Amino acid sequence: MKFENSSCARVPTARLRQESTVTSLIDYNEFCGVRGEEAPVATDIPAMTVEELKQQLERKKDLFILDVREPHEYQICNLNGHLIPLATYQASARTRLQSRHCCPMPIRRAERQGSRVPSSGGFKKVHNLTGGILAWADKIDPKMPKY
Numbered sequence: 001m002k003f004e005n006s007s008c009a010r011v012p013t014a015r016l017r018q019e020s021t022v023t024s025l026i027d028y029n030e031f032c033g034v035r036g037e038e039a040p041v042a043t044d045i046p047a048m049t050v051e052e053l054k055q056q057l058e059r060k061k062d063l064f065i066l067d068v069r070e071p072h073e074y075q076i077c078n079l080n081g082h083l084i085p086l087a088t089y090q091a092s093a094r095t096r097l098q099s100r101h102c103c104p105m106p107i108r109r110a111e112r113q114g115s116r117v118p119s120s121g122g123f124k125k126v127h128n129l130t131g132g133i134l135a136w137a138d139k140i141d142p143k144m145p146k147y
Contacts, residue, residue: 018092025124035070045126045127045128046126046127046128047127047128047129047130048127048128048130049129049130049131049135050129050130050131050135050136050139050140051139051140053129053136055139062082065079065080065082066081066082066084066089066123067079067081067082067083067084068084068085068086068089069083069085069086069133070085071083072129073147076132076145076147077133077137077144077145077146078134081135134146
């Protein structure tokens with residue numbers, strides 16, 4: 001194993017600003033960009049519970065489940081929906097999916113991304129999945145992995 005030494009010029013203490021002094025621990029989740037802790041976003045999109053979604057799936061209703069999470073999240077757990085990350089939703093989904101009747105949006109938490117998906121674009125019925133994929137894992141499928 002080989003190490004290298006390097007040196008750097010010392011900054012005089014008088015030039016340091018008060019803000020550079022560490023006085024407390026950082027908020028780890030905020031620093032690392034951990035999402036899902038945000039406050040709920042107000043929306044005019046009606047909600048659908050995981051129990052209601054399960055009933056509709058059991059009745060073989062013609063549902064189009066749009067999953068707006070990121071691909072790495074979808075790989076961990078999903079409801080066999082169509083993955084279109086929120087970042088690309090407006091550019092692609094609006095034109096391809098206008099003829100569908102219902103579009104529940106499973107997401108990790110209801111407060112997160114799905115509530116920002118617009119209900120316009122020709123969809124006849126659009127619903128947010130209350131509690132997102134975590135609620136599905138908690139109430140419907142306890143064996144589903146959570147992240």
